[in-house]
Amino acid sequence: MERQTAQAAADALTLGVLITRWQDGALRDSSASYRKDAPASLRSSFAGLLDRPARSLTTMEMQAHLDDVTLRYPVMARRLHACGRSMFGWAEKRNLVPGNPFSDVVMEGRETSREHVLTDAEIAAVWNAAGSMPYPFGPFVRLLLLTLQRRNEVAGMRWAEISPDRSTWTLPGGRVKNSKGHIVHLSAPAQQILADLQPVPDPDTGMASPYVFTSNGRSPVSGFSKAKKRVGEVMAAQAAESAGKKPSALPEQDWRFHDLRRTGTTVMARLGVGHHIADKVLNHVEGAIKGVAAIYQRHDYLAERAAALDAWAAYVLKVVKEGGIEPPASNVVPLRR
Template structure:
């Protein structure tokens, strides 16, 4: 009976036929099937409404009708095109009903929902410090966008929030949001990344700031003996990265041998790194009281030191006459001044744990042992330089040039005439 009814209602639809389609007296509704696109129908109701439907090919039972528009909004040509696309999807195994449900779910998914699903993935992929920055940007700094459908966010909305965050933090938030959308596209949650094309809040240039001796002395004097100050002093004395120093563990320290071994999981290049500790660096570390059962040297609780931003602002308030600087500038300054003092470039790289081509592969194993003496001599020389900053004359005793891996300059030309800041 159904087959006969279907056959009887199959006609080659035309624009006029769509306009003239009516139900028979006493009928609630009827469906007129198109002879040109098999599976496309026009459902007509007694109320006068006309809806386009398709009946996908059967696969294990009677298929359901799928509605996708009205005759008022979709022309016959548009309906045929849409039907062909959806019927092709069905032939490939994609149920149009499930496709629609997924599309509706995606449209309902808010940015906050995506963030909740993305953060565990980001935590597994990123280093702890990088993850903390991403989490802060997505969960706190961009909180005003959380209720917006993720697929509907516009570039103007995003840029407005980034500007409100401001400066380099706005740029970091932009990167975090773009990373979220890149993951969401790969997971099939959204189709596009609206962050692409959004301007940075500020243009960033590679920094070349080398801190002067006078300013280094001012920073050293203002640092103090709290955790933040000790970290600043160790950044200056060792040239290591902030998160490496702030996350220092007692178990990484050989105080008798005066060596700090940073494990590979805590270094940027994933290689373990031995840092010879000068006498001043040892004095800074050993002045920190140990807490029983806690391996971290700095900070409190289960993690290392946090609160760098607040600590830097306080230190900045005590060094108002010092041009703006960052923690990483201390590392750059050490590298630059070691070169000025005659330390060979490959030894400076070894101090900083930079891996050049000559240190890659098996050669790196031997270089690590070979440069231990040179690294210690370089950092001892630098510590002597730092401690002499406040003296009327800067007198640096040059160690054996061979120990530094290169020829030293005439240190007298570097020290004469230097006055106390």
Template sequence: MRKKLTPKTIEALPPAKGKRYEVWDELLPGFIVRVSSKGRKTWHLCARINKRRRRIKIGDYPILTLGEAREKARSIMRAAQLGRYVEKAETEDESGASTLGELVPQFIEFYAKPRNKDWKGSERILLKFSSLYSRPIDQIKRAEVVRVIDTILANGTPYRANRALAAIKKLFAWCLDRGTIEVNPTAALKLPTKEVARDRVLNDRELVVCWKAAEAEGFPFDKFTHMLILTGQRRGEVAGMRWSEIDFERAMWTIPAQRTKNGTQHTVPLAPHAVQILQAVPRFLNSDLVFTTSGKTPISGFGRHKARLDAEVGASDWRFHDIRRTVATNMAMMRVPPHVIEAILNHKTGIVSGVAAVYNRHAYLEEKREALEQWAGRIAELISKEASSRDASANSASLTNKGMVVSLPTGTS
């Protein structure tokens, strides 16, 4: 990271949570303070000497104050530019400064966590490059990164290879911005696999079977799956639903910004059927979580739940996220306007943008309610039709078993 180094800043720097980290001075280019996991602070200078980039250890804090260390750094830079600097034992090759393994925790802490809610996913995907963790960051070659990506591809996971490359490219770009490296070896490196946007939509039969199969699961997955279908919201948002987010009087669910993918507070009107489902959910004492089996954490085990649904649906090529696309597709068929569908899904696609997006933040509430109630009615209709069809089949089978065959008059359809 870069900061204007002051005595107060230096004093307040916390010990590293993982490996050491560095803070680069905004006033004097190349002047750095390095902080270890034990809180030790050392002064360094990165400078080009005799046409080679070097890291020079200046001394330790507080033995050398900020002013003294900065002045010593200036003297070294001045001598180097005049060709008078003589390299000493304290000079380190810049390549030995920080390894990839040392920089990954810093990248996660200072870059990924503040910007990405799925920073743990980034942390996991960067483990794919653990074979390079011992390598100095500026010695890692483009070919080495490509070899790791090729290994992931060879394991039959092309999309994971894309995610891994995207993660390491961000890390190298972050290092370049901080001045840790001079050249990004992954610059202009293309994704190994062209991704095809998913277009899977559950048909009416699959939707009904999914609903009924979830019903047979019992709490909490029955009501969780039903709310997923009725609201069209993301799996994590529904699974993490809080009682404090629900206004039963107004039949409204407000998802706070910190729980939405795009960081924008989202209001979801609840159809009467959705309200009935939530009112039937058992509550854990002193717990704000709606879907939980412990009262402490939201439900998990979606993979096992999905496998059981697959067996009933008769297909495994769908994901929970495809339910959102199914809801949107059906709403479009019901002639719900695109901007209302986008508002229900909490998408930012440019249909409403600029100043209008700011002033329309709380708009379309009634339109969203009408669309979601219409959708809930459609679900009820599909389930009712399926039940009637099942009853009719059962009656027909019963009559046949009794030897009663009913013939329709000629011409009757």
């Protein structure tokens, strides 16, 4: 009887239940984005196994599935492997499962860091393409470029996080990757983008949505892959319409939203901004100031960060004016008012 009870309890711990327990337990102190995205990725990729007892999953099954994912999405496969191995390792230490089916899975290759920095022509092309796109993604992309913050952080921006004079945006620790609260200076162009927007109503309450960028009034924008694809399509269309332009002035399509952060800091270095200031702008915990100095460094360089983002915004507008490919006026869709 006791053995049957133990077996029933083990069978009740399905993969779906284990993911939830891992999210509520091991990930409790993780960043909000990882706590949300890692379990969601596992549930989506292993949807057909969610009702299986976690203890019944085998290395052979995990290897076969991740090999299939690798064929099309190698980076995603490596991240799924890392999440699965971490989750089952946590469960194994608590005697919830007899072993870790991910521990002996072999992943080909390794994840390498992207080093792409947008050219001035690409910066201008992204800015112009975003200006031709309607709310929410048109102004979203422009603000992403101007603030150099992470995609999910900008997407989840709330009106309550913006200061009354629109000069700063305060991110609470629960919304950032490193769980460290962050104050972002808003340059004049960034302030103008926000000034041109009005809160979208929440259809359930009739009240204004708390989110600056939302498609439904209930939640922040998502669907970034489609948005990036649309930006690329607009960039290509605008480049094609620019007859007589040199090939070097046409935008290259091998870029990601995250590359905007690297591009901004690269340009800041050219403009004389110190690496430690750029690290503060990006909200990197470990950067140019390390070790004991980082522990005792209490100065947040707010004035210097503001100057850096102002200089970056001025640079963006400069390359748009001097070297960018301006979209035809007839195709421009104004920002939502």
